[in-house]
Amino acid sequence: MSKITINIDGKDVETQEGEFILNAARANDIFIPAICYLTRCSPTLACRICLVEADGKQVYACNAKSKDGMNITTKTENIEKERRAIMEVYDVNHPLQCGVCDQSGECELQNYTLEMGVDSQSYTVKDVNRSSHDWGHLHYDPGLCIVCERCATACKDMIGDNSLKTIPRGADALDEEFKNTMPKDAYAMWNKLNKSVIGLTNGTDVLDCTSCGECAAVCPVGALVDTHFMYKSNAWELNQVPATCGHCSAGCQISYDVKHTSVSDDTDKIYRVMNEWNYVSLCGAGRYGFDYENRVEAKDEVAFASAIEAFKKADTIEFTSTITNEEAYVLQTLKEKHGYKLINNEAKSFQTFLSNYSEISGTMLYGNDLKATHNSNFVISLGTALKSDNPNARYALNNSMTVNKGAGLYFHPLQDPIIEGLGKSIITVKHAPLQEEAALYLILDLFADKEKLPKKVVEYLETFHSQKTITVEETIKETIVEIVKEMKVNEETGEEEEVEVEKSKVVPKKVSKEVQVDDNRLLEILGADDDFMDALNKNLSKKDTFAMVVGADLYNHPNAKNIARLVGLVEKCSDIELTMIPPLTNSLGVALICELDDEKGSYSIGYNTKGDFTLSALGDCDLDMPAINQQEGTLTSINKRVNPTNAALVYKGYELNDIANELGMNAENVMIIHHLSQLQWA
Incomplete structure (x- = not known):
C-alpha cells in the first residue's frame, strides 16, 4: 500500500x-x-x-x-453530544462498587466517564438479574459487563479459540421515547447493549479453550477477571516491573505486578503478569506461569567453593538456552579463557541449521518475523507444533486468517484439533514422521519460480510427476424427444380430443470419461487427501502475500543440512517470507554468541541442566542460581529483537558472574552489543 x-x-x-x-x-x-x-x-x-x-x-x-x-x-458539538450520551448509557445500572472492583484504578469506564464530563444521568431502564459465572480460571460478572465485545473479538481474531460470544440478556425493551429523543448512535449502542451479555459458544457453562487469559486482559472493566487475582490487590498498590517472558522464543513484553506478600511479610511477591494487549498477546504459560523464582536467602559459601573447584576440574559446560544473552556471553568468555567445551544440543542444531541455510539464502538470519505472518494472507507452517512451540506464531496464523481473510497450509505428524479449529480455509497434512523434506520439495514445486531454482532441483522435482488416467464424471446437456399427450381441438369435428405429440427438451446428463491428469507422488508420500490440490487452489484464490513458519523438527532432522538449504531456496526463489522459530527462550541469542561444540569431555558443569556438578535455578542442584524473573539482562526473540528483562524478585545467592570473577574474568557489567549488532534492540 x-x-x-x-x-x-x-x-x-x-x-x-x-x-x-x-x-x-x-x-x-x-x-x-x-x-x-x-x-x-x-x-x-x-x-x-x-x-x-x-x-x-x-x-x-x-x-x-x-x-x-x-x-x-x-x-464537533454533535460528536461530543453523542459521546457523552454513550457514556451515560454505559453508566446506566452499572454497579457502584469501584472501591472493591478488581479493575478500579485502571478502568476505562471510569476514565471515559471523567473524560466525557458525565456528572448526571439522563436515561433509565429496569435492571435484570445477572448472575455471575465461574469459568475455570475466569470469573464473569455480567452486572459489570458493558458488552464491548473485546473479549470475544480477541478470542476469535487473535487467539483463535472462538470460545466467547454475545447471547441474549433477557431484558425489557427500551422505552420507544428514547429512540426519538436521544442521540442516534447512543440509542443504537444502548439498544444492542440492553439485549446482550457474554456467554460461551459451546452452549454450556464450562469454558473450552487454551486458557490464555487474553479475554480478561482486554476487558476494560471488572467483568472478566482472573480468579487468582480476585480481591488480592488494588492496581495502584502494585509496582510494575517491565520484563520479557522467558517461556518460549516469542519474547513477549510483559510486566510483573509486584508488592509485598502480606502485612506481616514484606517479601516481594508477583501477583499477576500483564501485557500491552494492543501489541502482544500472551499464552497461558506467560500469563500464569510466573511463580518459578528460586528463593535463596543467603550465599552458600561452602557450595560456592565446591563450584569453583568443580570448574577447575571440568573440561565441559553443558547448558540450556533458558538463559540471558549476558549469561551466554559469560559462558563463551569462560570457554575462550579456560578452554571449556560448550554443549547445548538444541542451540547447536539451530546454529548449524542457520549456517547451512545462509549458504543458499546469502543472509545470516531468516528474512522476516511474525509481523510478516500477521500481515500475510496465506501462511505455511512446517516442522513445528504451533500450539506449544510458539503460541504467538499460532496467534499470527489465526490473525492472518481472520483479519486478512487468509488461508493456511499446516504440515505436522500429529493431528492438532486446535489448528484444525482455526477455520475451513486451513489445510492440515498429517504426514509420517521425518517427511518434512518431502514437504519442502512440495512447497518448492508449488510456490517457487522454476526459472530461479537450480536446474538439478527442477529436474529432481520433475521425477515426482507422471501422467495417470482417471475416470471423471461430468454433467452435459442433452436434447431428448418425448412423446406427450395433449388435448387438442379436432378441426373437422370441433371437439377436444387427446393426441400424442413429439416434444424436445434439454436435460442434464451425467457421463463418465477418462482423462489424463498430473500425478504428484509427493502428495502420496505426505499422505495428503485426494482433493488436496482442488482445496489448495481454492484457498489460493486472490492470495498475494505469503509467509512460512518453520520449527525445531527441521533443525533436528537426520537430513537437516539439505532441509536447511531447501528452506533457503524457498525464501530465495519464491514470494514466501520466512520466519524460523528458535527452539527455546534464547536459542537465537546463544547461537549468535557462543561457539558450541558437538561432543562433551570427561567432566561437566551443568548450567540449568544435569552435569557432574550442577548449577541451577530449578532446584536439585549443587549450587543455586537465579531464575529468569530474578535477573536483569536481555533475551533475543523470534523477531530478531534484543529485548531487555528486569528482576521482579530479589535473589540473595551467588550468580554466574560471581563464579566468572573468581575464575579471573571481570564480569560485573557484561555487554553483548558487538555480538548482536545485526539485531534490533527493543
Missing part, C-alpha cells in the same frame, strides 16, 4: 492508504476515544464512541479507512 497524507484536526499526518483513521491518529499521537476496538483485530462498532467527521460526514474512526487528502475532525 502506498503512503498518503490526511489531515486530522488541522495536522497533516502520513499514513498507509486504507489504514483505519483510528490507527492513523494513534500513530501520530492524536487522541480519539475508543472502547471496543483492538488494534490487531477487526472492528466491531460496539461502542461507537470513536465517532469522527471525515470530509463533512460522520464516520466511525475504527472502521473508516484513510483516503489521500481526507480532512478529519475529531470533535
